[in-house]
Amino acid sequence: MLSNRLKSDGKPTYVLNALQQKMKLEVEQKIADEVYQFETVDCVVCGDSEATKIAEKDRYGLFFPVVSCKSCGLVRTNPRMNQASYNEFYNTEYRKLYVGQESPTGDFFKLQMQKGKLIYDYLEEKGAFHKAKKDMFVLEVGCGAGGILHFFREKGCTVKGIDLGEEYINYGKEEYDLDLEVGFLSDLNLDRKPDLVIYSHIVEHILEPDAEFIALNKAINRDTIVYVEVPGIKHLYPNYDMNLLRYLQNAHTFHFSLTTLQNLMEKCGYEMLAGTEYIRSIFRPTDQKNDQFKNDYNAVITYLEKMEKKKDYFALTPFSLKKRLESIVVPVLDFLRIKKLIKSLLGK
Numbered sequence: 001m002l003s004n005r006l007k008s009d010g011k012p013t014y015v016l017n018a019l020q021q022k023m024k025l026e027v028e029q030k031i032a033d034e035v036y037q038f039e040t041v042d043c044v045v046c047g048d049s050e051a052t053k054i055a056e057k058d059r060y061g062l063f064f065p066v067v068s069c070k071s072c073g074l075v076r077t078n079p080r081m082n083q084a085s086y087n088e089f090y091n092t093e094y095r096k097l098y099v100g101q102e103s104p105t106g107d108f109f110k111l112q113m114q115k116g117k118l119i120y121d122y123l124e125e126k127g128a129f130h131k132a133k134k135d136m137f138v139l140e141v142g143c144g145a146g147g148i149l150h151f152f153r154e155k156g157c158t159v160k161g162i163d164l165g166e167e168y169i170n171y172g173k174e175e176y177d178l179d180l181e182v183g184f185l186s187d188l189n190l191d192r193k194p195d196l197v198i199y200s201h202i203v204e205h206i207l208e209p210d211a212e213f214i215a216l217n218k219a220i221n222r223d224t225i226v227y228v229e230v231p232g233i234k235h236l237y238p239n240y241d242m243n244l245l246r247y248l249q250n251a252h253t254f255h256f257s258l259t260t261l262q263n264l265m266e267k268c269g270y271e272m273l274a275g276t277e278y279i280r281s282i283f284r285p286t287d288q289k290n291d292q293f294k295n296d297y298n299a300v301i302t303y304l305e306k307m308e309k310k311k312d313y314f315a316l317t318p319f320s321l322k323k324r325l326e327s328i329v330v331p332v333l334d335f336l337r338i339k340k341l342i343k344s345l346l347g348k
């Protein structure tokens with residue numbers, strides 16, 4: 001264990017709202033009653049079972065054992081809830097616990113659209129669009145309400161999305177007339193192969209990501225681009241205030257660094273075209289299968305130990321100081337703008 005504060009003691013890291021507290025209790029009760037069951041799994045990249053324990057709880061204070069594989073460095077949740085337990089969790093508690101709201105909202109959709117712009121800009125910057133936008137067919141796996149796809153459609157692409165959350169799918173279909181479907185990748189019957197496949201904050205939720213990407217490999221063209229975005233475990237600064245507990249959440253079965261994600265993708269027959277530790281990454285299928293993996297264990301553990309030591313000084317970092325300054329300056333500027341507007345209206 002990296003430190004005593006990461007032990008399972010039920011204490012949350014965030015202030016939870018009433019709905020989140022209710023959902024947390026519900027999950028804890030289901031674990032106690034063995035409605036939610038756990039299974040032990042070996043490393044999905046190298047197959048080894050030997051690992052070092054990093055933490056025992058997540059940001060909500062839920063029991064959440066996380067280990068790092070000694071042979072390749074991939075961080076995984078182990079033991080983890082089995083598929084049947086996760087299916088029920090996603091249907092009942094997940095969104096309410098994560099978003100803190102009962103149902104999808106316009107704000108959530110707007111946030112997804114903003115994410116869509118960031119993904120689009122990244123792909124553009126890396127030269128990943130190999131066709132005119134009007135000829136691009138974009139598939140998103142785990143699309144939620146479809147805000148990311150909406151942005152790509154506005155840019156001229158044809159889009160299609162799948163997700164397991166029926167309520168979110170219906171929201172995107174009804175409010176934005178998006179082509180969305182409830183289901184897994186294996187349920188899809190496409191009459192056209194996608195030019196771009198997006199996995200945004202979904203791979204870290206999948207129990208068998210190797211099976212997912214091997215199946216995808218067979219369903220796409222050789223020049224299809226696969227965009228994968230996951231929360232990077234070597235990017236706790238600035239995104240998670242250097243605090244591992246802000247990063248960990250019980251829905252995540254894997255916690256990738258760019259190297260461990262690359263290992264997984266290479267094992268499944270892809271090559272990496274671009275990537276950052278954030279993690280944003282672009283892959284393409286390749287016929288040269290690579291079973292050799294790089295061991296990122298030392299780099300991951302060293303990074304996490306460094307963050308654990310430095311986290312109390314986060315408030316003194318340039319990022320934190322800038323944010324606090326903005327929180328003072330922006331409202332003042334907004335107030336002055338409103339004042340000016342009222343003055344000009346009265347002047348008329």
Ligand SMILES: [Zn+2]
Pocket residue numbers: 043044045046047048069070071072073074
């Ligand atoms: Zn491994």
